[in-house]
Amino acid sequence: xxxxxxxxxxxxxxxxGELTPQMQAELHAHRLNCSxxxxxxxxxxxxxxxxxxxxxxxxxxxGFTNRxxxxxxxxxxxxxxxxxxxxxxxxxxxxxxxxLALAVIWQMLPAAPQADPAAAPRMTVVAGGAREGAVxxxxxxxxxxxxxxxxxxxxxxxxxxxxxxxxxxxxxxMNSLLTPLARQAQDTLDHARRGAEDLQVLVRAGLIxxxxxxxxxxxxxxxxxxxxxxxxxxxxxxxxxxxxxFSRPDPARLPAARSPEAL
Amino acid sequence: xxxxxxxxxxxxxxxRMERRLVSNARxxxxxxxxxxxxxxxxxxxxxxxxxxxxxxxSEEVCQEAFLRAFTSLDSFSTQYRFSTWLFTIGYRLCLNRxxxxxPMTGGDIDFTMVKSxxxxxxxxxxxxxxxxxxxxxxxxxxxxLTVPQRSxxxxxxxxxxxxxxxxxxxxxxxxxxxxxxHRARARLRDSLAMLVKDWSEVPSLKDAAS
Numbered sequence: 278x279x280x281x282x283x284x285x286x287x288x289x290x291x292x293x294g295e296l297t298p299q300m301q302a303e304l305h306a307h308r309l310n311c312s313x314x315x316x317x318x319x320x321x322x323x324x325x326x327x328x329x330x331x332x333x334x335x336x337x338x339x340g341f342t343n344r345x346x347x348x349x350x351x352x353x354x355x356x357x358x359x360x361x362x363x364x365x366x367x368x369x370x371x372x373x374x375x376x377l378a379l380a381v382i383w384q385m386l387p388a389a390p391q392a393d394p395a396a397a398p399r400m401t402v403v404a405g406g407a408r409e410g411a412v413x414x415x416x417x418x419x420x421x422x423x424x425x426x427x428x429x430x431x432x433x434x435x436x437x438x439x440x441x442x443x444x445x446x447x448x449x450x451m452n453s454l455l456t457p458l459a460r461q462a463q464d465t466l467d468h469a470r471r472g473a474e475d476l477q478v479l480v481r482a483g484l485i486x487x488x489x490x491x492x493x494x495x496x497x498x499x500x501x502x503x504x505x506x507x508x509x510x511x512x513x514x515x516x517x518x519x520x521x522x523f524s525r526p527d528p529a530r531l532p533a534a535r536s537p538e539a540l
Numbered sequence: 541x542x543x544x545x546x547x548x549x550x551x552x553x554x555x556r557m558e559r560r561l562v563s564n565a566r567x568x569x570x571x572x573x574x575x576x577x578x579x580x581x582x583x584x585x586x587x588x589x590x591x592x593x594x595x596x597x598s599e600e601v602c603q604e605a606f607l608r609a610f611t612s613l614d615s616f617s618t619q620y621r622f623s624t625w626l627f628t629i630g631y632r633l634c635l636n637r638x639x640x641x642x643p644m645t646g647g648d649i650d651f652t653m654v655k656s657x658x659x660x661x662x663x664x665x666x667x668x669x670x671x672x673x674x675x676x677x678x679x680x681x682x683x684x685l686t687v688p689q690r691s692x693x694x695x696x697x698x699x700x701x702x703x704x705x706x707x708x709x710x711x712x713x714x715x716x717x718x719x720x721x722h723r724a725r726a727r728l729r730d731s732l733a734m735l736v737k738d739w740s741e742v743p744s745l746k747d748a749a750s
Contacts, residue, residue: 289722293703317729324728327678329697334586335595337602342577345606346570352607 279303284314292321552623553579559618566613577606580623583699584630590694591634591687601637605630620708627699628709631691638687681731685724688712692720 279287284307290296291304308315553561558579564572584605589598608629609622616625682690688710695706703721707714 289718289725292725293718293721320732321725321729324678324681324725324732325697327675328682328693329700331675331679332586333675333679334589335598337581337585337599341581341599341603342574345577345581345603346574348603348607349573349610350570352611 278310279307281307281311281314284308284311285317288318288321291318292325555621558622562613562616562618562622565610566616573610576622580626581606583623584626587627587691587694587698588630588634590682590698591631591691592637593683597637601630601633605633608633621705624701624705624709627695628711631710634691635687678728678732681728684731685727689720689724689727692717693724696721 284304287296287300287304291301296304308318558576561572561576565576581602585598585602588601588605589595592598592601605626609616609626616622682693685693691710692706695701695709696703701709703714703717707717710717
């Protein structure tokens with residue numbers, strides 16, 4: 278069995294309701310045999326009962342709840358008024374400032390470039406996603422290279438126009454840049470071929486002699502070398518023309534002569 | 541063993557009921573706010589009065605506690621009990637008031653002027669004058685406790701809160717709550733041991749209190 282000292286150490290935990298059943302039994306056993314501990318614990322329990330059950334406090338005055346609700350309502354009204362006041366003082370000027378800022382920004386926006394139907398299109402998009410024929414700007418990096426290599430400078434109007442229209446990819450730009458060149462080269466080849474064919478006809482007609490000198494009397498044209506270098510790439514043309522232009526024609530290979538009128 | 545939660549106290553709101561009323565009051569329902577006031581006003585007033593020991597001041601503190609609780613209802617988390625939160629506000633308002641004035645001594649209290657909320661209380665008091673005298677002594681001893689000790693004793697025995705709930709209400713650690721409670725009991729034992737000439741009076745005291 279526990280001693281009085283041990284029991285007194287258990288009083289607080291017992292009154293807090295934290296003793297295990299086993300320890301409670303030990304304490305009760307001691308209480309039954311020790312009047313001092315029994316009285317002391319009874320006094321503590323009595324104090325707890327008085328504090329918990331004795332309701333000798335003044336009661337609240339009548340109308341306490343109504344007063345609380347009235348004060349709560351007036352407090353809510355004050356808060357709503359202050360919110361309206363705050364909104365009036367802050368939101369109206371804020372809205373006015375926002376409108377002014379929008380107006381300034383609207384004025385600062387660059388004007389859309391006017392389409393000039395008389396002006397020739399600068400470039401044509403043939404690939405890259407944009408619709409064919411749309412006018413697009415030069416990508417910055419390509420533009421920079423071209424400007425630096427050509428040592429040209431854009432006028433302010435040209436710069437503004439470039440900046441105002443949407444950018445396109447480098448691949449699209451290269452496509453649009455090289456396409457006219459390719460067409461031009463193709464046209465040149467076609468013209469050269471047709472020119473060679475015309476020369477053939479004239480030679481066959483006897484209007485052109487293969488040993489004719491160039492217009493420049495001082496230069497001795499090396500027909501074979503010059504024409505070889507000029508016409509050797511033309512498909513089919515070099516084999517036909519070279520024997521007629523750079524050596525005495527073989528009469529057996531000459532076509533039937535035709536009258537100039539027939540040409 | 542005493543019952544920590546008294547049987548003759550008003551029916552307390554369950555946690556679920558309280559949560560519903562708080563939710564409605566938060567939406568602006570005045571009726572729900574009124575019900576919350578009615579459910580907690582007496583207990584809060586008893587607690588505040590036992591700390592301040594002044595009728596007018598305790599009523600002002602109670603009104604202010606309710607107003608502050610309703611004002612910040614939006615930030616109140618329903619995982620906690622509204623009553624715990626209300627008592628926390630009341631306790632802190634009491635501390636503010638006490639700091640602004642000198643503490644009252646227990647001998648200044650005139651219990652004869654106190655109206656009890658129980659209709660049979662005068663009959664009970666007349667029947668057992670000795671019990672009434674001892675009850676007064678106990679309350680005098682409680683009044684001599686420090687404010688934290690007294691608050692802990694009131695919340696533990698009067699409100700039936702656990703030590704953890706008391707820690708939450710008073711915003712102090714659990715170990716501090718137990719320290720306050722144990723020291724309060726020790727001081728009560730020392731005060732009353734001098735008054736109780738005969739330990740045989742103790743059983744009658746306990747009977748008178750229950």
